[in-house]
Amino acid sequence: MRELLGFFSAPMLWPQLTLASGLLCCLAAGMAREVSASVARLLGAVSLVVALWMLMFTARGEAGPLVGLDGLGLAWQILFYAGGLPVLLSLDEDDEVPAALLLASCLGAGLLAASSSLLMLFIGLELMSLPAYLLVARLPAPGAPPHEAAVKYFFAGALASCLFLLGMALHYVASGSLALSPAPGAMGLAALALMGAAALFKIGVVPFHFWLPDVYESSAPALAGFFSTSVKTAALLLLMRLAALGPAPAGACLPWLGAGTSLYGALLALRQTRLQRLLAYSSVSHAGILVLGVGAWAAQGCDPASAAPLFFYGLVYVFMSNGAFLFVRLSGLSRRPEIAGYGSLRPVHAGLFGVLLLSLAGIPPTGGFLAKLLIFWETVKVGLYGPLAVAALATLVGLGYYLGLIRDMFFDEPKWRPAEPEKGAVEVLLWVCAVLAASLGILPWIFSSALGRLLS
Amino acid sequence: MLTALWLVPAVGGAACLFSSRKTSRLLSAVFAAAVFAYSLWLSVPYTADAGVWGVVESGPAWIFGIRYHLALDGLALSLVWLTSFLTVVSLAASWRGSFSAGFWASFLFLEAALMGVFLARDLFVFYVFWEATLIPMFFIIGLWGSEGRRHAAMKFFLFTFFGSLFMLVGLLALVTHEHAVSGVWTWDMGALAGTNPQGLAGTLMFAAFVIGFGVKIPLFPMHTWLPDAHTEAPAAGSIMLAGVMLKMGVYGFIRVLLPVFPRLSWELLPWVGGLACVNILYGSLCAMQQKDLKRLIAYSSVAHLGFCLLGVLSWTPEGVAGGSLQMLNHGITTGALFMMIGFLYERTHRRGLADYGELVGRAPWLTFFFGWAIMASIGLPGMNGFIGEFMSLAGMARALPFMAVVAALGIVLSAAYSLPAYQTVFWGASPAGSASSKVTDLDAREKVLVWLLCGLMLYIGLCPTPFLDVLAPSVAALVPYGFTP
Structure with a gap:
């Protein structure tokens, strides 16, 4: 009982508790007849913002056997909540359930970040994933088959969960506890491999990526x-936690996996004819760079303070990726050839998307460049030149479609007249994402000291 | 205030982007002229206080040992002049064209990025500006180029980015290597000069830098983007591309590669210098075969840049000074040639050698100036090209005489590809269906521009001392980094 009380009174969980109350408020407001769904969504958004603000003074430490917050968990919560915010603000259906599901998913990610035990990690992972499956069914892309992607996502996720549970069981057998501490012997290694596979599944690392493009393509862009x-990024944090558990050689496969994934994703993105699927493969490619970064981080001894490059990449990616998908939503384009000449039809939107694409491609002086540079630098520091070469090649291949999109947008004549884009929240969000994605490349000194404090 | 050199055009570019077609043209001219005036005025503080790395402007330390650090020395100053001058020239050359606001803005953005490249003394800042030059040029080629522009713009970007990735990895390796040796994270060119990494790691880093800079020069066999980009770009774009952007590569050799890797540069001189010789010979032979005027000049650039690189690689005072002066010369000469071909193209929309003949009767002034620029390009004594090529070869003759002999053949070849082309277009019989009838002579604006450039060719050719004096302190400061066995 005392442990339960300790759990709920832990000050490190205040952001999560805020989200939980936001979730309840959102649902309650949705049930009340006279309150419109937009108010419910607003309540949810406010709770996300408050949770973000609370992170500024959330204490670090342990509370009970399950909860523990370190700099890494604290920093990563920024990514989770900041990543959820644009989606929440851009929802426009007359329905509060998606917003509530989204908040639940963020809450799960938040719990995952504040866990000091495998059990809590698993609970967080599930709480994050289950609403995500429902969201895919609830908010499909225009014209996508309604439940296929959701079911696919569910089965892939269930498989990952099974792997994780099996790994947890083995870990318990090997070490006698579910705490985040190394488990001895071959069984401990097997446990780590299984749990690691689950994390790679969630990130979408090749060869565990097959579900990802279908799901991304069939979901609403936001x-x-x-x-x-x-x-x-939540799955990435899971991977980092596991990498910190294992003996040093256990992480040795990560750089190659990451580099291979980034190249594979880039090569496949080249061939895509649907915009959202292209961005999905681009996201696979970026995840590969992140996993490469985790490998370099693990090779340096898994020090939370040296995870700053990974955090920075995640932060920039929050804006780049959300911005790119918001553009898809705003423009209403679905097939890649339709983008031809978009620059002459809507120069401002095309310009913003162009900035996001340059950032995704890693061209200076955008944030995407600095993020990529920092990850590459970490790999150089530990002498991982082979994976680095592969990742650099992936960057070059990636230029083929990012720059290709810019070329099609600006150099071609429009052949197709897109629908008039909606004004309002989505457009503002696109502006915010593009400006941040570009300016993070030259402004990180604002963050560098704060980042040091955050992660230390 | 060195920052103003890149910030003013950048701000000007942004202002152009958000104004109307007519206003943006005027704005771009005002900003470009202001920057040019400022760059001339900068020679005053420069000569007053020229340290080893020039007039220094340093910002607060950024992250991971990166520092916003600009400096101006003679070498940078000469290229800053060239950039700001050619920007004015290319804007004036396209004054009559019907271009949108983006066109004028792109040139100012390009100028800003180029200034940054030449002024940067921090390798990170250098790299950021280096890459930033790609974006405006990509749009200049892709939006306002001729038929093959779509493909050429993409090829240009991909090739350069390919090289830049090597350079980036080389930079990271170099900075990490220096940290392992001295325990300090620094991206400062001054601090890294003389680092002298060796062994396999050093050689790989060296190769990465050679590829990174070589793509831009462009060094054989990474040159294939150049003819396409130059040919498809609008005239003003070609002027900037050939006039300034190719110099970035040679500048990288002088500023980064040779000071950081003196020993390897010496040991691998036969290889890199060999490639430069291939540039000269192969570029000349290719130029002979061209049927398109712009392509011909593009290949001649490949050859001329080989001379610049050879002079620099010799790492002797006369070689480095000659190579640097030749960069300036080539910018002026090739800029003038591309500009005049642009004037022709504006009138007829044809570029083929076979499309013209007997232009001397219709456009005597054009014929006169084109001949003048061709003479400068060949390296006729009394013209600027002669001084630069002579000094480069003299430098190389001290380092590796054999290579200087091979390269000297290139001078003969340059006459062999330039003169016949000039003769066909301007003096030869007009072929059937030729576009010559549409050609009118240069108007007043064009004449002023051409006079300016041709006057400079002669001036540098007869009286190179003021320019060499500007270069001398930086050359004197850089050459001691060299390795002598």
Whole structure:
């Protein structure tokens, strides 16, 4: 009982508790007849913002056997909540349930970040994933088959969960506890491999990526943005936690896996004819760079303070990816050839998308460049030149479609007249994402000291 | 205030972007002229206080040892002049064209990025500006180029980015290597000069830098983007591309590669210098085969840049000074040639050698000036090209005489591809269906522009001392980094 009380009174969980109350308020407001769904969504958004604000003074430490917050968990919560915010603000259906589901998913990610035990990690992971499956069914892309992607996502997620549970069981057998501490012996290693596979599944690392493009393509664009940022960085955090558990050689496969994934994703993105699927593969490619970064981080001894490059990449990616998917939503384009000549029809939107694409491609002086540079630098520091070369090649290949999109947008004549885009929240969000994605490349000194404090 | 050199055009570019077609043209001219005036005025503080790395402007330390750090020395100053001058020239050359606001803005953005490249003394800042030059040029080629522009713009970007990735990895390796040796994170060019990494790691880093800078020069066999980009770009774009952007590569050799890797540069001189010789010979032979005027000049650039690089690689005072002066010369000469071909193209929309003949009767002034620029390009004594090529070869003759002999063949070849083309277009019989009848002579604006450039060619050719004096302190400061066995 005392442990339960300790759990709920832990000050490190205040952001999560805020989200939980926001979730309840949102549902309650939705049930009240006279309150419109937009108010419910607003309540949810406010709770996300308050949770973000609370992170500024959330204490770090342990509370009970399950909860523990360190700098890494604290910093990563920023990514989760910031990644969820644009999606929440851009929802426009007359329905509060998607907003509530989204908040629940963010809450799950938040719990995952504040866990000091495998059990809590698993609970967080599930709480994050289950609403995500429902969201895919609830908010499909225009014209996508309604439940196919949701079911696919569910089965892939269930498989990952099974792997994780099995790994947990083995870990318990090997070490006698579910705490986040190394488990001895071959069984401990097997446990780590299984749990690691689950994390790679969630991130979408090749060869565990097959579900990802279908799900991203069939979800509403904004939702795909959420999956590619919050959900993906949460899985990344899981991977980092596991990498910190294992003996040093256990992480040795990560750089190659990451580099291979980034190249594979880039090569496949080249061939895509649907915009959202292209962005999905681009997200696979970016996840590969992040996993490469985790490998370099693990090779340096898993020090939370040196995870700053990973955090920075995640932060920039939150804006780049959300922004790109928001553009898809705003423009209403679905097939890649339709983008031809978009620059002459809507120069401002095309310009913003162009900035986001340059950032995704990693061209200076955008944020995407600095993020990529920092990850590459970490790999150089530990001498991982082979994976680095592959990742650099992936960057070059990636230029083929990012720059290709810019070329088609600006150099071609429009052949197709897109629908008049809606004004309002989505457009503002696109502006915010593009400006941040570009300016993070030259402004990180604002963050660098804060980042040091955050992660230390 | 060195920051103003890149910030003013950048602000000007943004202002152009958000104004109307007519206003933006005027704005771009005002900003470009202001920057040019300022760059001339900068020679005053420069000569007053020229340290080893020039007039320094340093910002607060950024992250991970990166520092916003600009400096101006003679070498940078000469290229800053060239950039601001050619920007004015290219804007004036396209004054009559019906271009949108983006066109005028792109040139100012390009100028801003180029200024940053030449002024940066921090490798990170250098790299950021280096890459930033790609974006405006990509749009200049892709939006306002001729038929093959779509493909050429993409090829240009991909090739350069390919090289830049090597350079980036080389930079990271170099900075990390320096940290392992001295325990300090620094991206400062001054601090990294003389680092002298060796062994396999050093060689790989060296190769990465050679590829990174070589793509831009462009060094054989990474040159294939150049003919396409130059040919498809609008005239003003070609002027900037050939006039300034190719110099970035040679500048990288002088500023980064040779000071950081003196020993390897010496040991691998036969290889890199060999490639430069291939540039000269192969570029000349290719130029002979061209049927398109712009392509011909583009290949001649490949050859001329080979001379610049050879002079620099010799790492002797006369070689480095000659190579640097030749960069300036080539910018002026090739800029003038591309500009005049642009004037022709504006009138007829044809570029083929076979499309013209007997232009001397219709456009005597054009014929006269084109001949003048061709003479400068060949390296006729008395013209600027002669001084630069002579000094480069003299430098190389001290380092590796054999290579200087091979390269000297290139001078003969340059006459062999330039003169026949000039003769066909301007003096030869007009072929059937030729576009010559549409050609009118240069008007007043064009004449002023051409006079300016041709006057400079002669001036540098007869009286190179003022320019060499500007270069001398930086050359004197850089050459001691060299390795002598």
